[in-house]
Amino acid sequence: MNSDGSRLDGQGAAGPRFGVEEEFLVVDQVTRSAVPRAEAVLRRAGERLGTRVCGEITKLQLETRTEPCHTVAELHGQLAEARVALAAAASAEGLRIIASGTPVLGNVIPSPITEGPRQDLGTATFRGLHDELSICALHVHVELPERERAVLVSNHLRPHLPVLIALAANSPYWAERDTGYASWRTLVWNRWPVAGPPPYFTSAAHYDEFVATLQETGALVDVGTVFWDIRPSAHQPTLEIRVSDVPITAEESALVAALVRGLVVAALAAVDRGDPGPVVSAELMRIAYWRAARDGLGGHGVDVRTGEAVPAAELARRLLRLAAPTLEEHGDLELVTDWLRRLVEGGDGATRQRRAATGSGGLAGVVDHLVARTAPPLASTPPLASAVSASRPGENTPTWRRFAGNGPRREESTPP
Template structure:
């Protein structure tokens, strides 16, 4: 994912940043909503990605991933996300299955770890019961940044806002058939892994890499690509990778995460260009903010990273938007982001929508999730 800029474009900090989106999905039985271990069949039937991205297996056999190619703007990201979803929905349908975009399964059903993959087998050996039924799905956004030192510096600036991205995306209230009481049970499950949550502040890429290597040497990470922080310099691409969000309920919400994330990265680059250091954000407060976002999503209070107290979550989102508005204006994304955000705030988080649908029974919930994934709702 390389930065591209037309020859006559102004050299603004963060101008021309490309982006990409990775979405994880669950495969379920259409009658019961139970997860099923048929990722291999569905991926074989999906064929090539329609827009230059790729499809892939995930940790468990009930999960599939769709990753866009390099996107220059939100219109291209939206098209690729929708096209990729449509292909996977159709491939699942040919196998008699449904594709659902939800952070955790809504019905119980244990499936095995993907086989014929040495890395997944190593992960299974290290984490044993923690990954035995870890069918958690997220939405990851990559934004191009030139150089790993720049990527680490950008992540330092992003740290305070990562819990707000989680609150916006909360879409996993159910835990194997029961209401967990949380908006993002996925984040609660992820917190069982070492190093989950908001990353520490690092002085450089070398500092970051030394820390990751130490964790590998300590035996708590399978390899240097295994860190669980909510944002990091990508191990494989010239990007900042933000992994705060639950699986996006709709394609529009995936686009919203991509737009806000790119806005945060552009703002960070502007601040770095002006010599402004990353804002102070206490690690304990960041951890409290992540827990709070996982507990309440958009339906309760948020934790303000700088005021270090609970505030109305809409106030927190408003402060986030104020922070990135100049960046969104530069890319021409502000109007679309405001429209997408207003739609989510009106409808409630994905978790709240799941609970409303579940009031009419599990079949109604499964149908609603399928419609959202296909793009038939919102």
């Protein structure tokens, strides 16, 4: 047992624990263009965040991670703290950070890839796909050590993936122009050979056999390049849901994570009743992904179980209803409900980016909007700022090592 009375595997009344990885872009404070200076920011940010911050596949990006959390308040506190620390490190270098699924300004094609033998192998394997890797996502981990259950839970989560795309849609610009999409990152990412929604699996053995086949075909560099939007971790006892753009604010990231954990708990109950999950048409999933990426939270989505077009905001409310029992158990329901209401009323990230573009600053004004909202001072983010002090770096074992006792997980989460 842990000191708080919860089980060490994260299950039981206090579990499962969950956590988040957020990816950010580094931009010049004068030109507002994305620039390949992430390493300088990483050196400074590491002094405060330690292993909770790391580099990414391109020199334009950084990633922060939370430690495993029990409550939404704890998670939000860690997200807000890391964003503030990262912004301060960037500012000291004459730079800024932004939370956007794609760059707004800057010549980022081809992407400046970090050096290393694994990256070289990735470039040899995936070729031109490496040219457009300056994209930023939100990864949610939910503690689920039993791989058999994790694979079956994945089946239950598949129908909800398009809704999570719409909910966090935050990448309307690419190559300094408006794509007309709310989540262009989704379109860019889904061109990879092993990306998008995972197949339907009947067991962990079925999953492993299929991954082995992918390796034989040359579609993978290693198991770390299984980039499906849900995957059981190869190195940690978690299920990772990685379908969403990185949202503009820490509150939105915490909202997505809270909904995901609630969906996982609901799916676990179904799996334990013997339900292996619904079989959903791959063709309809493809259409639902496209519609969610195009229209975001303000448009219509596709209910993949019925084929019906439904307002995306209503589909998001359905997710909230499914997650509500878990949220209520942890005392998070009122907070998450309020966050979702404000998101629906204010618009998804893409809508707010476009709104900022209508000002006199144009796309530079969009970057300014993102800078201001990515990492506002902690004192301006009530009611959860007080939760930050509960999880300062150095007071606990770093990040996801607390789940499995092994090392950092860069080989798994970063394209080569």
